[in-house]
Amino acid sequence: MEKQTMNHLSVDDVKQMLLYVGETITASKDYLGQIDAEIGDGDHGTGMATGAEAFMKKLRESEFETINDVFKTTGMEMMKSMGGASGIIFGTMFSDGVKQLESKSSIDHTGLADIFRGSLDSVKKRGKADVGDKTMIDALDPAVQTLESDASKEWTLTEVLKHAEEAAWNGVEETKQITAKHGRAKTLGERTKGYQDAGATSVWLIFKSMREWVEQHEG
Amino acid sequence: MEKQTMNHLSVDDVKQMLLYVGETITASKDYLGQIDAEIGDGDHGTGMATGAEAFMKKLRESEFETINDVFKTTGMEMMKSMGGASGIIFGTMFSDGVKQLESKSSIDHTGLADIFRGSLDSVKKRGKADVGDKTMIDALDPAVQTLESDASKEWTLTEVLKHAEEAAWNGVEETKQITAKHGRAKTLGERTKGYQDAGATSVWLIFKSMREWVEQHEG
């Protein structure tokens, strides 16, 4: 049988994919904590893992009608449970991307681009940060840009997500060059140079695990 | 020239000898502290050194008429400056031995025996401890006993002090077998066995340094 490529995600696909994202975050708790500890307060791993546990629990025990609901629930659970900067920031990223969009029960990569564009705009508005401030935006912004420019291409979802994942990682790499301006680390000035941003790393992990899930569920 | 033995101590000899005792104690600060730390609170070295500094300063800047005065001043300075159990105990040892004795400007080994007998009695009375309680008395008591039994012998001061020093050391060794009953360590019970008593060690050091001084000033 020929290898089957995945081009659309159903409501349940999105739910399963986000559960896999949650697993990945949980498994990366110490890694993220260590990165935050270098120039922040070391709690990013615990925070993200708390959020992931919370949304996984909720996703597992709920039935969803629309993809919008899955994303919104994920974000709301993070916001409720996490605290910290990342509770609001990542909560907003998941919950507010779908806010302006009509309800959907299936999406392709164009739909994904729309959602994460909404996420990016909401996060920027909420956190008053922009590219170059050494935050998760430095990974999310390039990822969203590739999603958008790939929207017109005849790529598979895996290919599109792989591209976004790479863009996010480049963003993470770039945060090493930046002096932090936001978050607890902002006041370290020059001394933050050379260290990658924890939140940006989480964004990369999220795209990486979405890509992995899709790849694994092809054919 | 024939080697000259020392049989009497003048007022100034006693002062110089106690200054030498003071130097020895000061130099043994860490050693005594470590011994106290094993089963006590580790301050015996600092305490004894403080007392030694104080009495050395006072001895140096004072003129004395009698040997009684030298001892009394030494003890009073320890009592004033040291605090701790040893402030009272060693203060009493030096100041109260001469209390009942008539004023003297020269002593031989009989005189020394009288003084330290007085010391021993006063310390026992003040501290309500006796031989076997794992205190400095376990070194002082045997030292005084040898001084007394040697009083009738035709020995040199060095020989008498050497004998007392050995008796004191045996006493220190014996404290290792005893479960502590006095001082901060008393409550450790069985767990104090095997460790020598700090105050007993100081008594030995005092006799040792008196012997050394006399020996060095012979001939």
Add this chain to the structure above:
Amino acid sequence: MKKIMNQEENVMEETLQGFIDAYAADYERVDGVNGVIYRHMDPDKVSVITGGGAGHEPLFVGFAGKGLASGAAMGNVFAAPNPDTILEVTKAVENKAGVLYIYGNYAGDVLNFDMASELAEMEDIETRTVKVSDDVASASKENKEERRGIAGDVFVIKAAGAAADAGLSLDEVTRIAAKANENTHSIGVGISPGTSPGKKAPMFELPDNQIEFGLGIHGEKGIRRAEMMSADDLADEMLDHLLADAALESGDEAVILLNGLGSTTLMELLIVNQKVHKELLAKGITVYDTDVNSYCTTQEMGGFSITILKLDEELKTYYDAPAHSPYYHK
């Protein structure tokens, strides 16, 4: 590092339970969230709510009380409370005269308290915010509002609590709190790291002969690594930074807070205080009051901060007002 605790995930629950068990006559738990409120507040007065990440005990819970905050919204260790927690505490305190949020200026706290205040407004509760930004090591004088909040929280909460207690309006209480913050300058130094409950490694590494000058209360790096120095030299260098920044001059009056970070003993703090007083006296600055304590800690971190509150007649009135909690008394 060993910690005396049970399961990591129960740390906050049990900490707050232990607090309520001890002081149930005066405090109650806010249902379902990590918040506590002081029981005896006047319903007609403005409420001050403080909060932030846990791990700095007795802040923030210990600064709810008579003449202080009405409630505290707590996050997990070193993590800002979520909006839900803040909102529930806001609803649990007397809020009809409005609520002032006071917290240390950290991105996470700002985001969560801002979100909570949007939610509160939706429930017709009026809120204001004063972010404490006293740490001179964390941003330049021109960017005071970007500075971190450290032990200066104490003076700002104190002033606001007193102003609220005096029956002032929400705007006035906010103005007093903002003024207290404007007049509060701190600098810290770290000599050994603390450890978060459940973590195996200490928060940072510091060689035995070095200190972190200007360290933040979450282990954030400071201005520089320095050689270990004497208490007198430390006090001198810290005062140099503070006095320049606070523009304190001969004839001025100030309150001093020497705040231990955890394992630094009261003895050490008193030794530093002796030098601080000597220097301020020499410079003609009148020390109106001094507090030597450990109010804003970072687990068992070694080190301390010096905070100076520059007084004027108005701030003095509110500083002098009575205040009581199990961990703060005036």
Add this chain to the structure above:
Amino acid sequence: MKKIMNQEENVMEETLQGFIDAYAADYERVDGVNGVIYRHMDPDKVSVITGGGAGHEPLFVGFAGKGLASGAAMGNVFAAPNPDTILEVTKAVENKAGVLYIYGNYAGDVLNFDMASELAEMEDIETRTVKVSDDVASASKENKEERRGIAGDVFVIKAAGAAADAGLSLDEVTRIAAKANENTHSIGVGISPGTSPGKKAPMFELPDNQIEFGLGIHGEKGIRRAEMMSADDLADEMLDHLLADAALESGDEAVILLNGLGSTTLMELLIVNQKVHKELLAKGITVYDTDVNSYCTTQEMGGFSITILKLDEELKTYYDAPAHSPYYHK
């Protein structure tokens, strides 16, 4: 371990200077010795004097105050004060109604206070003594008077200070203090050592997975080395010892003090308190009041003690009386 200090030999001088600098309105230094007195005592009432080795801050200096001790005679770190110091403090306080000495039961303190009281009698000052002996780990129940004094100092000084404040005679104040001591039982546990100022090595060594059960406040060994355990298990085992010893039964009333030894955080103490309350409730013992604090420390030692004061109506009256110092409030 780094210490924030100057020369080792100036530690006490500077500590007391720092205390007086901070709290000069209420305290004054006794000339020439390491002693302080509280300024506002009634000349017609009995004075309580406390004291002992330093290094346990805020004890003992911080327990001079309103409704507490009139003065504190301090030795060097972990060394009893000398008789001269005690005598000078005795002469500096109001002493015409007599003076009660209260201190932890250690050989050095006993010897020095006894000597001082002989000297005081020679100057026609009447003195009495109550030695605090609350540490159940340090001798058997039958030998209560041989036990060490640890955090229980707080309750005995509190009761005596209140009785003196109430105008009772020297004999009566002594009786109340002795009764408070009789009713006070503590047990401590150490999880990491402290370091004396100026010393390079910590006071003892403790492997990373072990604790010292029954540890004394100068690092004296306890009942046994044990594996590190959870807060709940620790509380259980400590309460087992205490309740048996204090003969506390269902229906009894007690005050609880959870005392941190230095670097143990308030968070950890509150977590333990949560369990202590749960157990006492289950056993039908009424907790009349709880205090979670660090009053009797051993430098930056890690660990804590639990103290139980069993109340009767008389002790309750004196426990309830107001008391104030910069470090204790009732």
